[in-house]
Each structure stands twice: as C-alpha cells, then as structure tokens.
Amino acid sequence: MTNETWVQVREGLLKRVGKNNFVTWIEPLRLTGLSEGVARFEVPTLFFGDWVQRNFGDHIRHRLTEAGEPVERLEFAVSNSPRPPLQPVKAAPVARPKPQPDEDLRGAPLDARFTFDSFVVGKPNELAHAAARRVAEGGPVTFNPLFLYGGVGLGKTHLMHAIAHELQKRQPQARVLYLSAEQFMYRFVQALREREILGFKELFRSVDVLMVDDVQFIAGKDSTQEEFFHTFNALVDQNKQIVISADRAPGEIKDLEERIKSRLQCGLVVDVHPTDYELRLGILQQKADFYREQYKGLVIADGVLEFLAHRITSNVRVLEGALTRLFAFASLVGREITLDLAQDCLADILRASDRKVTIEEIQRKVAEHYNIRLSDMIGPKRLRTIARPRQVAMYLSKHLTPRSLPEIGRRFGGRDHTTIMHGVRKIEELMATDSQLSDDLQLLRRLLQG
Numbered sequence: 001m002t003n004e005t006w007v008q009v010r011e012g013l014l015k016r017v018g019k020n021n022f023v024t025w026i027e028p029l030r031l032t033g034l035s036e037g038v039a040r041f042e043v044p045t046l047f048f049g050d051w052v053q054r055n056f057g058d059h060i061r062h063r064l065t066e067a068g069e070p071v072e073r074l075e076f077a078v079s080n081s082p083r084p085p086l087q088p089v090k091a092a093p094v095a096r097p098k099p100q101p102d103e104d105l106r107g108a109p110l111d112a113r114f115t116f117d118s119f120v121v122g123k124p125n126e127l128a129h130a131a132a133r134r135v136a137e138g139g140p141v142t143f144n145p146l147f148l149y150g151g152v153g154l155g156k157t158h159l160m161h162a163i164a165h166e167l168q169k170r171q172p173q174a175r176v177l178y179l180s181a182e183q184f185m186y187r188f189v190q191a192l193r194e195r196e197i198l199g200f201k202e203l204f205r206s207v208d209v210l211m212v213d214d215v216q217f218i219a220g221k222d223s224t225q226e227e228f229f230h231t232f233n234a235l236v237d238q239n240k241q242i243v244i245s246a247d248r249a250p251g252e253i254k255d256l257e258e259r260i261k262s263r264l265q266c267g268l269v270v271d272v273h274p275t276d277y278e279l280r281l282g283i284l285q286q287k288a289d290f291y292r293e294q295y296k297g298l299v300i301a302d303g304v305l306e307f308l309a310h311r312i313t314s315n316v317r318v319l320e321g322a323l324t325r326l327f328a329f330a331s332l333v334g335r336e337i338t339l340d341l342a343q344d345c346l347a348d349i350l351r352a353s354d355r356k357v358t359i360e361e362i363q364r365k366v367a368e369h370y371n372i373r374l375s376d377m378i379g380p381k382r383l384r385t386i387a388r389p390r391q392v393a394m395y396l397s398k399h400l401t402p403r404s405l406p407e408i409g410r411r412f413g414g415r416d417h418t419t420i421m422h423g424v425r426k427i428e429e430l431m432a433t434d435s436q437l438s439d440d441l442q443l444l445r446r447l448l449q450g
C-alpha cells in the first residue's frame with residue numbers, strides 16, 4: 001500500500017469520525033505494515049491501541065478494504081517500546097483496561113507559553129490573576145466556581161492554562177481537565193451517539209479540577225446545558241474545583257438556563273477588564289525582551305513600544321500580532337525598528353484600531369441588548385422600558401463618538417439637544433447607584449469597541 005492510499009484512507013476516516021476524534025485517535029497512528037489481511041500500527045500506549053481497536057477498528061478496516069486493501073485484523077504495537085517493534089497488542093476479550101489518568105483525560109492541549117511567569121499583571125487583570133493563583137495553589141476550595149469573564153483576547157485562556165500548568169507541577173496526580181465548552185458538547189454528543197453516556201458521566205465526575213473555556217458556547221443548546229448542569233453539581237458536591245470562562249458575566253449570557261446562571265454566580269465572578277496603557281506597555285516590553293533574544297542584534301528605537309501601546313487598544317492578541325510582524329519584518333529587511341517603520345509595516349492594524357463607532361451601531365447594539373425594536377430608539381414612546389435604553393444609547397453616543405449633541409439629537413428622531421443632554425445626565429446619575437446599569441454599560445462599551 002502506498003503512502004498516498006493511507007492518506008486517502010485517513011481523509012475518509014476524518015469525515016467518518018469527526019475532527020476531534022481524528023486528531024486525538026487517528027492522526028497519531030503510524031501504519032507500519034500491511035500484509036496477509038493484517039494492518040499493523042504503531043501507537044503511543046497500549047491503552048491507545050485498545051481504544052482505537054474498540055472504537056474505530058471497524059471504520060479503519062472498512063476504509064482500507066474500500067481502498068483496495070482487504071484487511072481482516074488490526075494489530076497495534078507501542079512505539080519506542082523496548083520490546084520488538086511490532087509486538088501486537090492482543091485483541092483483548094477481557095474488560096477494558098483501566099485508563100491511565102492522563103489518557104482518558106485528554107482535554108484540549110495546553111499552550112506551553114501560557115504560564116503565570118509570562119502573564120503580565122496590571123490593574124485591569126490583577127483580581128483575575130490573584131484568583132487564578134489561588135486556585136493553582138490547589139489548597140482547600142474556597143470559591144466554586146471561579147468564573148472569569150471579559151472581552152476577546154484579554155488573557156482568560158492564558159490564565160486557565162497557567163492554572164493547569166501550575167497544578168500539574170504541584171500535584172502531578174491531580175486529574176485536571178481543561179477543555180472548551182464546544183469540546184464538552186462534542187464529547188457529550190459523541191457519547192450519546194456511541195451509547196457511552198455512562199462512561200462520559202463517570203469521566204467528567206472523576207476529575208479533581210474541571211476547566212471549561214468559553215462557556216457561552218453552550219447557551220441555547222438544551223441537552224448539553226442539562227448535562228453540564230449535572231456535571232457541575234456533581235463536582236461541586238464533591239468539593240472539586242471548577243474554573244469557567246466566558247465573554248460576559250453569567251447573568252448576561254442569553255439563552256443560558258436560569259439555574260445554570262445562578263450556579264455560575266455562586267462562586268467568585270471576576271471581570272478581566274480591557275487593558276489600560278500601562279498594562280499594554282508592560283506586555284509589549286515583555287514580548288520585546290523575548291524577541292530581542294530571538295532576533296539578536298535587532299534594535300528597537302525609543303518610543304516605538306509606547307506608540308503601539310497608545311494606538312493599539314483593542315486587545316492583547318492584536319497587540320502581540322503587531323509586535324511579531326514588526327520584528328519579523330525588521331529582521332527581514334535588516335533595519336532598526338523605528339516609528340516610521342512601525343507606521344508603514346502596521347498601517348492596516350493601526351487603521352483598524354482607529355475605527356470609530358457610529359451612532360447607528362450604538363442604537364442597534366443597545367436595542368439588541370435590551371430586546372427592544374430598533375425603531376423604538378428613534379420613535380416617540382415614553383415607556384420606561386424603552387426610554388431608558390434610549391438614554392443609554394444617547395449616553396454612549398456622546399461618549400464613544402465625536403458627534404455634537406444637536407447631531408446626536410438628529411439621529412434620535414430629530415430630538416432637541418437638551419433632550420439628549422438630559423438623557424446623558426440621567427444615565428450618569430443612575431450609574432452611581434444602579435450597579436446593573438453600570439454593568440450593562442460596561443458590556444455595551446466592550447461590545448462596541450471590540
């Protein structure tokens with residue numbers, strides 16, 4: 001059989017078993033021989049081979065046979081083993097071997113760079129960082145769950161990976177499972193399909209620390225939410241630590257069941273705030289030190305990092321991307337990184353960061369958020385449920401756009417500038433006492449400014 005045929009077979013398997021299964025179970029297989037109806041593979045562990053045999057053996061045989069290689073049996077041998085290289089794994093008629101802790105606990109891979117050491121702490125993220133550190137110490141569970149939320153690219157995933165790395169270091173025996181909410185759903189659906197739901201429940205209830213990233217993903221997905229709820233309760237009852245992240249506060253996640261929202265609020269809910277100038281500069285300095293090591297001899301002129309920290313305010317991912325591109329470009333052309341070079345090389349990123357929010361966008365987002373019609377934003381209704389969101393939109397238009405009060409008035413159905421001023425003041429007043437309103441405003445600002 002040629003390599004090409006195996007590549008084709010693998011493609012077929014990818015469609016058949018899905019991406020997650022493929023990456024976890026099929027990709028690591030190394031076909032080492034095929035003769036007399038026996039296909040031989042190298043696998044990382046015995047358990048791995050057994051698992052593939054049980055769960056995907058039929059598919060693999062079927063695909064190979066379809067590709068013109070009639071196969072009756074699969075044999076698996078452990079790679080790098082001291083035994084002869086192709087010692088087969090006996091097709092075990094006995095009960096499934098007890099999985100090794102980290103074999104069945106395959107969550108999402110952890111990024112080795114996301115550690116506490118590489119996380120720059122500043123005012124906007126200090127609470128999140130302190131809470132993450134506390135969880136990573138692995139002491140008695142003091143708050144459950146730890147719920148981290150914040151806008152895109154502000155370091156939530158970084159902190160979760162850092163917790164997992166630290167726990168693995170301090171307590172190698174602890175069963176730590178990190179995965180995205182999407183993967184949770186995927187594994188749940190797969191377990192349903194393969195009638196492995198008991199195994200699924202057992203696995204998720206047997207961990208010491210469960211970390212689920214981007215939990216907003218399960219909103220509106222009823223049976224996944226249900227299962228998540230039970231898993232959550234079972235772990236809390238056993239006093240096992242849970243860490244959750246989302247792009248907004250639990251109460252703000254639409255289509256998430258009320259009982260889950262309230263459960264998520266039971267522990268410590270921490271907001272990872274948008275970065276400020278000092279934090280951005282700190283992050284840039286740290287990354288620049290790293291790049292200086294990589295690109296020896298490359299000089300970066302004074303003021304460049306400050307310029308970037310000042311101009312690129314959207315999120316850390318964009319900031320990092322800008323610096324990476326700058327160093328790569330400067331090393332390619334062999335020039336010092338000056339302000340001019342930065343402006344040329346990053347023109348598109350700088351332009352995007354300058355993006356201005358429009359009044360129309362504000363009206364649309366606010367109407368969506370409060371579930372009112374867009375037309376009511378500019379209409380005459382005075383009902384509180386409509387007038388208040390309208391004032392919120394006026395307030396945001398005043399603060400996020402350079403428009404004058406009369407201009408804003410015109411966009412709000414031709415209202416007088418004094419009405420706009422009144423609306424803006426009203427919101428300013430209420431914000432001091434109404435924490436729900438100030439949370440709403442924070443969320444809306446974040447959504448609008450990206």
Ligand SMILES: Nc1ncnc2c1ncn2[C@@H]1O[C@H](COP(=O)(O)OP(=O)(O)OP(=O)(O)O)[C@@H](O)[C@H]1O
Binds near residue numbers: 125
């Ligand atoms: N305080 C920080 N110090 C160092 N690096 C940071 C910090 N905050 C974010 N980063 C970096 O920014 C990038 C984006 O962070 P991360 O993936 O954790 O964001 P996120 O909040 O999970 O966003 P998303 O919701 O899009 O997944 C990562 O490369 C991360 O290392």
